[in-house]
Amino acid sequence: MSQADLAAVSGIDRVRISRVERGLQDLGVVRVTALAAALDCVPGDLIKRL
Structure with missing residues (x-):
């Protein structure tokens, strides 16, 4: 899944995902x-996990 696709599905800006x-x-x-x-x-x- 591309960042653009993930951004569209999640509602989170692509720049933030990057x-x-x-x-x-x-x-x-x-x-x-x-x-x-x-x-x-x-x-x-x-x-x-830490």
Whole structure:
């Protein structure tokens, strides 16, 4: 899935998605949940375990 496709499905701006992928920006719970729904997974799958 492209960043543009993910942005369209999740409602999150493509630039923000790019910044998150590059580690330049973090997301809050609401946006992580939106991304998880768009990717058909649970939010925990998107969060790196420490």
